[in-house]
Amino acid sequence: MTPRLVLVLGDQLSPGVAALKAADKDRDVVVMAEVADEAGYVPHHPKKIALVLAAMRKHAERLRHDGWHVAYTRLDDPENTGSIAGELLRRAEEHRAGEVLATEPGEWRLIQLLDALPLTVRQLPDDRFVCSSAEFARWAEGRKSLRMEFFYREMRRKTGLLMEDGQPAGGQWNYDHENRKPAPGEVAYGGPMQFTPDAAVEEVLDLVAARFGGNFGDLRPFAFATEPGQARRALAHFVSEALPRFGDYQDAMLESSRTLYHAVISPYLNIGLLDPLEVCRAVEEAWQAGDVPINAAEGFIRQIIGWREFVRGIYMLQGPDYTASNVLGHDRDLPAFFWGAETRMNCIAHTVAQTREDAYAHHIQRLMVTGNFALLAGIDPARVHEWYLAVYADAFEWVEAPNTIGMSQFADGGVVGSKPYVSSGNYISKMSDYCRGCAYKVKDKTGPGACPFNLLYWHFLDRHRARFARNPRMAQMYRTWDRMDDARRRTILSEAGDWLARLDAGETV
Ligand SMILES: Cc1cc2nc3c(=O)[nH]c(=O)nc-3n(C[C@H](O)[C@H](O)[C@H](O)COP(=O)(O)OP(=O)(O)OC[C@H]3O[C@@H](n4cnc5c(N)ncnc54)[C@H](O)[C@@H]3O)c2cc1C
Numbered sequence: 001m002t003p004r005l006v007l008v009l010g011d012q013l014s015p016g017v018a019a020l021k022a023a024d025k026d027r028d029v030v031v032m033a034e035v036a037d038e039a040g041y042v043p044h045h046p047k048k049i050a051l052v053l054a055a056m057r058k059h060a061e062r063l064r065h066d067g068w069h070v071a072y073t074r075l076d077d078p079e080n081t082g083s084i085a086g087e088l089l090r091r092a093e094e095h096r097a098g099e100v101l102a103t104e105p106g107e108w109r110l111i112q113l114l115d116a117l118p119l120t121v122r123q124l125p126d127d128r129f130v131c132s133s134a135e136f137a138r139w140a141e142g143r144k145s146l147r148m149e150f151f152y153r154e155m156r157r158k159t160g161l162l163m164e165d166g167q168p169a170g171g172q173w174n175y176d177h178e179n180r181k182p183a184p185g186e187v188a189y190g191g192p193m194q195f196t197p198d199a200a201v202e203e204v205l206d207l208v209a210a211r212f213g214g215n216f217g218d219l220r221p222f223a224f225a226t227e228p229g230q231a232r233r234a235l236a237h238f239v240s241e242a243l244p245r246f247g248d249y250q251d252a253m254l255e256s257s258r259t260l261y262h263a264v265i266s267p268y269l270n271i272g273l274l275d276p277l278e279v280c281r282a283v284e285e286a287w288q289a290g291d292v293p294i295n296a297a298e299g300f301i302r303q304i305i306g307w308r309e310f311v312r313g314i315y316m317l318q319g320p321d322y323t324a325s326n327v328l329g330h331d332r333d334l335p336a337f338f339w340g341a342e343t344r345m346n347c348i349a350h351t352v353a354q355t356r357e358d359a360y361a362h363h364i365q366r367l368m369v370t371g372n373f374a375l376l377a378g379i380d381p382a383r384v385h386e387w388y389l390a391v392y393a394d395a396f397e398w399v400e401a402p403n404t405i406g407m408s409q410f411a412d413g414g415v416v417g418s419k420p421y422v423s424s425g426n427y428i429s430k431m432s433d434y435c436r437g438c439a440y441k442v443k444d445k446t447g448p449g450a451c452p453f454n455l456l457y458w459h460f461l462d463r464h465r466a467r468f469a470r471n472p473r474m475a476q477m478y479r480t481w482d483r484m485d486d487a488r489r490r491t492i493l494s495e496a497g498d499w500l501a502r503l504d505a506g507e508t509v
């Protein structure tokens, strides 16, 4: 029988991924390739490239050990054609294979690329998700709006997670009212588990330094897990040391603690080193054992079987044009301080510096600092999307785009969220200690030292009044704006306009 090629992409490193399940060890050839196209279509953070390449190499070794024939192309291989399509065509000729088994990629660009190949390609549904794309489409059909909370309840019922006799454990579906406390004075957790690079990882680090050293982001120190056993240890460490306080301080930000009580497992989940249900079961067990309160366990499980599954469903449902959405017509360039240029805004400077060093920022830093700023300032969502896709180690389009285009920039007009996530400096001041070290004053609403978030917040609401004034969740904000006297409103708008003009002129703002 002629062999088939079994494509395994860099974020499909799970042992039971669909294409492998459908393949035959004795007949088929697994194709894995480190290609310049994938490493370079946005300027990925060097840590992200290193994580994916190191984990791919180790995965290929495990597959060989399990008896698979793996045709692996290294980045510096002289025969490397530089693209997934090129590598598949080359391997098809080499092994006289006419058919490719693939697990459907998490990016429309690649799905379309595989469809267009002059080979027979079977793209199999990626069953590493609790909810398949087809099931999500059925759930979405006929609904006026798609809300995560209702979808999440379906996923709780489907998985049985935190369910007792068909009812939510503890009597409630959602314990968020007990979460979201402001930043604690101190964090009693040393952060995620770190891994010293072994020889295989060091080899990749040298390669990445030579090829991508100029990209935004520090390559070293590199401490990510690159194999499933390490990722499971990192998960166990999080569950025992940090999870009990995860819910309480989920939205808090502190200069002295970059990760607070967050898990930092998204890179591992997204490339396949961890399985989402395995993660949720570990959290449920810790709750059952009495080690973790219900608000933490439920809040965490909701992020995975709720938000993570929901955004993937949206991405697949919306199709390839989703990333070009821009209902608010925002067109400002991404300011240079997103790439590390100086800014006087301490919250942004801190979040960008951390992103450069760690390829990680937690959800509220992404949503309420950089994302909030980009939305208030009217930055082109396509540029914002490219930035998030490039700079975080966990960034893959199926999860990044709905979070950025939808949740954070409201560029999809409300598919992901029912209102835009905008706030003045007050929210950042309440949830973090960033304002203390800032050149701006968060208490100043106008004047030379006024926090730009305070000015831009009203500027945003005013310029998008026609779209948002009738949104019941925003009515209170517009009432507050309307109650201000005319002169004050004019001052705010004119100072916001001046500030944006200085930003556009490239001044350090
Ligand atoms: C603008 C923006 C861009 C984002 N881009 C990405 C991205 O590229 N990749 C990515 O995995 N997440 C993204 N997120 C979601 C979220 O910020 C990260 O999943 C989270 O910060 C990962 O860190 P953690 O593992 O410490 O998460 P924790 O806070 O400990 O949460 C646990 C897990 O829940 C899941 N999760 C939590 N929130 C979300 C969410 N909104 N969407 C999907 N999964 C979620 C993640 O898998 C995460 O590992 C983005 C959020 C925003 C606002």
Ligand code: SF4
Pocket: 344, 345, 346, 347, 348, 424, 425, 426, 428, 429, 434, 435, 436, 438, 439, 440, 441, 442, 451, 452, 453
């Ligand atoms: S004062 Fe404003 S700009 Fe400065 S850290 Fe606080 S929110 Fe950010």
